[in-house]
Amino acid sequence: MPPAFYTAPEFCEFEKSTLFREQWICLGRVDQIPERGDYFTVDLVGEPLIVVRGQDEQIRILANVCRHRGSLIAEGAGKARNFVCPYHAWSYDIDGHLMRAPLISERPDFDLKNCRLPRFACEIWGGFIYVNLSNEAPPLAPQLEGLSDLLTHYHMDEMVELHGEESVWETNWKCLVENFMEGYHLSSVHQKTLHAITPTRLCRHFPPGEGYFGYFSNFPEDLPQRGAYHSDLTAEERQRSVMFAVPPGHVGSVTGHIVTYLYLQPATADTVKVKRGIAFLDEEITEEERRAAADLFERTMAEDMHQLAALQKGLKAKSAQTAPLAPADYEGNVWDFYQYLATRLAVHA
Ligand code: FES
Ligand SMILES: [Fe+2]
Structure with missing residues (x-):
């Protein structure tokens, strides 16, 4: 070339x-997050992500971007019971649902239940965790x-x-x-x-x-x-x-x-x-x-x-x-x- x-x-x-x-991109290994709440963060071409083992033991890939005004939420790696945004303390469960938002109940037009962190497609192959940012790619395993x-x-x-x-x-x-x-x-x-x-x-x-x-x-x-x-x-x-x-x-x-x-x-x-x-x-x-x-x-x-x-x-x-x-x-x-x-x-x- x-x-x-x-x-x-x-x-x-x-x-x-x-x-x-658009393609499936490897981010890590399943054994890095063996238990519920174990997570690590990663940046993929400018897209901050949280890779976390959820309530149901499944691995999920969430946007590491607060739904309030867009701050990064988590950093590094560890074990979480929930993710709390450092800016105004909105907190999310490990599956990404918004649980608490201080003083927001004073706004009756906002329903917490309808708010969660975006998720990206995730596939496991050979113990490796892959993400797809477009959410549109055909499944990886058959390929x-x-x-x-x-x-x-x-x-x-x-x-x-x-x-x-x-x-x-x-x-x-x-x-x-x-x-x-x-x-x-x-x-x-x-x-x-x-x-x-x-x-x-x-x-x-x-x-x-x-x-x-x-x-x-x-x-x-x-x-x-x-x-x-x-x-x-x-x-x-x-x-x-x-x-x-x-x-x-x-x-x-x-x-x-x-x-x-x-x-x-x-x-x-x-x-x-x-x-x-x-x-x-x-x-x-x-x-x-x-x-x-x-x-x-x-x-x-x-x-x-x-x-x-x-x-x-x-x-x-x-x-x-x-x-x-x-x-x-x-x-x-x-x-x-x-x-x-x-x-x-x-x-x-
Ligand atoms: S930006 Fe996250 S709580 Fe405000
Ligand atoms: Fe070499």
Whole structure:
């Protein structure tokens, strides 16, 4: 693609107001809010949200914007019995209904019962929580059917996040998706970290589906077993990671009993907001194993972050040009991503 695809501020604003407002966007894991009233707040392309486990134990996504005069209501994360706006103390139950509004009973024309925080469509897949801001998108799960089949044996929905970080990377958000999803750079950028485990030459592309794409990063045959495995895993599944994208903003890698993932959204054309995490199937893993997994993930992410900052600088140069992609097994997911973007953005042309 031409470099401006990754550097033009107007195009980035277009992507925020279309893709990130119309598609299913991953916000976190169900295990972050296991009990009634557990919540976290998040901003998605300027839309402040509360993700909360409701009275009926269902996860809901509410606008974090007071119905009175629009203040933000909650911040951070925690356990709530209700949400009280800090401005004039209107209070809402955890399902978003307005419960109390000081002195408002003096206005007989206002009925509390008819007032609640707006809700957004929410779907759970593989233990991940997705929101749809447009409330009009077709359901997510049918779009991920082929991917669900590939991941069944890993039991990703039972995994629990034990490591999470947030940061801003100096690259276009699409460069980060592409980087996570191509194996071409594994043996060069990750020469000291991943090359011995998942070398470029063993990467194998698999066919994309409507709402996903990905590849297998296979381990060399002589590699000793990598950590624990669910007993459902086949010999083949034990010998590879499944790299998957649920575009636009979610990428992950499943290996044995671990999933590592990023949720990302554009900040500017040249910066991306990233949450990264690791969830484990067995919460009782040793501290040593948890630390080893986190350490490998953090080191590889640091290598990518450094490389992507250099990429973004090059893409902004007048001398930046285009060239062919490597064969499908190594860079086919970049092509898959372009196809995804073309179909989702064409409706706005
Ligand atoms: S803005 Fe929330 S109570 Fe006034
Ligand atoms: Fe990488």
